[in-house]
Amino acid sequence: MAHIPYPPSYYAASANPAPLRDELQADIQADVCIVGAGYTGLSSALFLLEQGFSVAIVEAARVGFGASGRNGGQIVNSYSRDIDVIERSVGARHAQLFGEMAFEGGRIIRERVARYNIACDLKDGGVFAALGAKQMGHLEAQKRLRERYGHQQLELLDRVRIRDVVGSDHYVGGLLDLSGGHIHPLNLALGEAAAVESLGGRIFEQSPATRIERGANPVVHTARGKVRAKFVIVAGNAYLGNLVPELAAKSMPCGTQVIATEPLDEALARSLLPQDYCVEDCNYLLDYYRLSADNRLIFGGGVVYGARDPANIEAIIRPKLLKVFPQLAKVKVEFAWTGNFLLTLSRLPQVGRLGDTVYYSQGCSGHGVTYTHLAGKILAEALRGQAERFDAFASLPHYPFPGGRALGAPLTALGAWYYTLRDKLGV
Numbered sequence: 367m368a369h370i371p372y373p374p375s376y377y378a379a380s381a382n383p384a385p386l387r388d389e390l391q392a393d394i395q396a397d398v399c400i401v402g403a404g405y406t407g408l409s410s411a412l413f414l415l416e417q418g419f420s421v422a423i424v425e426a427a428r429v430g431f432g433a434s435g436r437n438g439g440q441i442v443n444s445y446s447r448d449i450d451v452i453e454r455s456v457g458a459r460h461a462q463l464f465g466e467m468a469f470e471g472g473r474i475i476r477e478r479v480a481r482y483n484i485a486c487d488l489k490d491g492g493v494f495a496a497l498g499a500k501q502m503g504h505l506e507a508q509k510r511l512r513e514r515y516g517h518q519q520l521e522l523l524d525r526v527r528i529r530d531v532v533g534s535d536h537y538v539g540g541l542l543d544l545s546g547g548h549i550h551p552l553n554l555a556l557g558e559a560a561a562v563e564s565l566g567g568r569i570f571e572q573s574p575a576t577r578i579e580r581g582a583n584p585v586v587h588t589a590r591g592k593v594r595a596k597f598v599i600v601a602g603n604a605y606l607g608n609l610v611p612e613l614a615a616k617s618m619p620c621g622t623q624v625i626a627t628e629p630l631d632e633a634l635a636r637s638l639l640p641q642d643y644c645v646e647d648c649n650y651l652l653d654y655y656r657l658s659a660d661n662r663l664i665f666g667g668g669v670v671y672g673a674r675d676p677a678n679i680e681a682i683i684r685p686k687l688l689k690v691f692p693q694l695a696k697v698k699v700e701f702a703w704t705g706n707f708l709l710t711l712s713r714l715p716q717v718g719r720l721g722d723t724v725y726y727s728q729g730c731s732g733h734g735v736t737y738t739h740l741a742g743k744i745l746a747e748a749l750r751g752q753a754e755r756f757d758a759f760a761s762l763p764h765y766p767f768p769g770g771r772a773l774g775a776p777l778t779a780l781g782a783w784y785y786t787l788r789d790k791l792g793v
């Protein structure tokens with residue numbers, strides 16, 4: 367079959383050496399077959415292998431081909447909606463679990479990097495930057511809320527302090543999370559894939575699942591092979607298409623764009639981000655940025671509902687970058703790429719089971735680097751029969767997009783327009 371390469375991102379250009387893995391061309395067996403080799407699939411595989419399950423992953427393109435190999439690289443803790451929203455949708459016991467889990471994904475990443483010696487430029491420290499008083503008030507409330515669940519590592523930054531960490535006049539303050547941070551996202555995925563294989567897991571690339579036979583003995587079919595398993599984990603997220611129609615009906619793939627500048631000289635790079643923290647602002651349609659290991663500014667933002675690729679990414683993102691850092695007007699952009707994340711109506715992840723043997727996690731709505739690592743642990747717990755935390759996630763309500771994906775995209779765009787207006791007005 368035709369070989370699907372990585373998109374031309376800075377990450378693909380600076381990826382650690384990795385093997386081209388074979389397509390699945392046989393009828394094989396495994397305890398668990400995982401569809402998709404992004405963080406959800408790889409994290410699930412690692413936890414399962416560590417607990418003695420045999421695992422086979424089928425990946426449509428290459429390891430980290432989807433959002434996991436293209437994202438902003440920001441280790442953002444908690445969920446796309448904060449715990450107060452979750453508290454209102456689930457009972458007290460589950461809300462307590464969500465509160466306790468909010469920072470676990472970041473710990474899992476650090477533990478993986480240390481245990482499997484993954485070279486992915488891990489740096490500590492992430493900042494949520496407020497553009498106005500209302501956003502600052504929200505950050506203050508968020509800090510208090512998270513402290514209620516025992517997370518004491520957050521520090522509020524006032525108008526003066528934020529200038530010590532971001533060389534821009536754009537912000538009125540911020541919230542620093544030292545348990546946040548950043549990574550080279552594709553190298554994290556490639557390192558996790560190598561760890562999977564070191565534990566005996568099998569990964570097949572260029573092997574899209576074409577059909578999942580459900581039931582007591584599920585089978586995942588690809589063009590030239592099949593995996594007979596006891597359990598299947600569906601981890602295709604925004605790239606899954608219509609393989610599982612129930613999952614497509616309640617989620618919406620959205621594109622977001624990222625650029626990487628040419629390498630900046632050391633003094634300029636330090637003047638932008640003196641402590642090398644990553645930053646995201648508090649807008650609904652947010653901008654996010656950080657430095658790469660070779661001092662490029664990696665800047666992302668913008669959302670295309672329905673995941674069409676825009677013709678000129680730099681034209682969308684450069685003006686956003688210059689609003690924050692006008693001093694970069696002459697700096698060249700060397701890479702520009704797009705990737706898809708999966709939006710849900712609640713902006714909370716969707717986790718559950720289809721029958722007794724097919725499990726899924728999807729839709730972390732833009733903040734997924736930490737969540738997907740936690741999801742892998744929770745899915746592995748559930749397959750081992752410890753489903754308390756899985757049940758907490760599964761209890762979050764799932765809503766279908768009105769009119770499905772075709773009508774959902776314009777409706778979501780309308781919602782985004784409303785939120786952009788609110789961002790602009792600061793209300």
Ligand SMILES: Cc1cc2nc3c(=O)[nH]c(=O)nc-3n(C[C@H](O)[C@H](O)[C@H](O)COP(=O)(O)OP(=O)(O)OC[C@H]3O[C@@H](n4cnc5c(N)ncnc54)[C@H](O)[C@@H]3O)c2cc1C
Nearest residue numbers: 402404405406426432433434437438440575602705734735
């Ligand atoms: C541009 C961009 C920037 C982002 N920035 C951040 C950020 O800075 N911080 C943050 O927390 N989150 C960020 N996110 C979100 C985050 O990257 C994702 O939530 C996360 O990577 C999702 O991981 P995943 O494994 O669930 O999905 P993916 O990484 O998309 O992996 C799914 C995989 O499944 C494969 N697949 C799909 N269908 C099939 C099939 N039928 N058969 C076999 N394989 C299949 C795909 O090829 C893909 O490799 C960003 C997302 C994007 C797109």
